[in-house]
Amino acid sequence: MINHRSSRILLPVRMGFIWISLAVALVLHFVPIGRFYAVPDFVALVLAFWCVREPRLVGMGTAFLLGVAVDVAHGAAMGQHALAYVALAFACASMSRRLLWFSPAIQALHMVPLFLMVQLIMLVVRLMAGGRFPGWEYFFATFTTAALWLPVHYLLLLPQMRPVDRDENRPI
Numbered sequence: 001m002i003n004h005r006s007s008r009i010l011l012p013v014r015m016g017f018i019w020i021s022l023a024v025a026l027v028l029h030f031v032p033i034g035r036f037y038a039v040p041d042f043v044a045l046v047l048a049f050w051c052v053r054e055p056r057l058v059g060m061g062t063a064f065l066l067g068v069a070v071d072v073a074h075g076a077a078m079g080q081h082a083l084a085y086v087a088l089a090f091a092c093a094s095m096s097r098r099l100l101w102f103s104p105a106i107q108a109l110h111m112v113p114l115f116l117m118v119q120l121i122m123l124v125v126r127l128m129a130g131g132r133f134p135g136w137e138y139f140f141a142t143f144t145t146a147a148l149w150l151p152v153h154y155l156l157l158l159p160q161m162r163p164v165d166r167d168e169n170r171p172i
Contacts, residue, residue, distance in 0.1 A: 010157065010160040010161060011159075011160045011161070012160070013053070013054055013057070013159075013160055014159070015057060017159055018050055018054065018057060018058060021046050021050070021156055022043070022046055022047065022050070022058075022062070022066065024046075025042040025043045025045065025046035025047070026042075026043055026066065026069060026070070028042040029041070029042050029043045029070060030073055037134075037135075037137040037138055037140045037141060038137075038140040038141060038143075038144045039141060039144070040141055040144040040145035040147075040148050041115070041118065041141055041145050042145075043066055043070060043081075043085070044084075044085065044088055044115060044118050044145060045115075045145050045148055045149065045152055046152065046156070047062070047063055047066060047085060047088065047089060047092075048088055048089075048092045048111060048114065048115075049149070049152060049153065049156055050062075050156075051063070051088070051089045051092035051093050051096065052092045052093075052095070052096045052099050052100065052107070053096070053100075053156075053157075055092070055093035055096045058089070059089055059093055060086045060089045060090055060093075062089070063082075063085035063086045063088065063089035064082050064085065064086050066081075066085055067079075067080075067081035067082025067083065067084065067085040067086065068081075068082050070082075070085075076122075076126070077125050077126055077128075077129040077131075079125065080121075080122050080125040080126060080129075081122065083121055083125060084117075084118040084119075084121040084122045084125075085118070087117060087118070087121055088114055088115075088117065088118050091114050091117065092114065095110070104149065104150050104153040104154070105150055107149060107153070108146050108147070108149035108150055109146075111145075111146050111149055112142060112143065112146045115141075115142045115145045115146055116139065116142045118142075119138065119139055119141060119142050123138065
């Protein structure tokens with residue numbers, strides 16, 4: 001006998017929901033926090049989630065557009081976020097089939113090096129443009145972003161989950 005609560009079949013994702021979640025992440029990214037270094041990169045988090053779950057729908061083109069939007073809004077070195085997000089999208093899409101075999105908690109551990117890569121790319125571009133090293137606190141965002149993987153995973157999959165009350169005449 002199969003435990004139906006643990007083996008759920010997900011409904012197909014709606015493209016509108018993906019765009020809304022990315023727009024919400026973009027808005028959260030623009031909230032003024034000040035000099036608090038542990039603020040997660042919400043755009044990178046949601047982008048990585050959709051690149052892992054739906055690599056054919058969300059990819060490097062979406063990552064580039066989101067990165068340019070963040071660069072323009074922050075007045076950062078042009079291409080800083082775009083380059084980092086494109087690299088993240090490529091890495092997530094190439095690892096997606098393997099990552100989906102793991103539990104969300106283990107996936108979060110696999111995402112730490114990818115989020116660190118995003119931080120390093122943005123730091124290198126900033127330093128090449130003449131900026132100063134922000135200090136080691138700059139990398140705290142890597143760990144807070146990875147820590148949010150688990151709640152974001154369940155939050156973004158919630159609309160796709162089938163209802164618990166099943167029709168006994170249908171096999172799935």
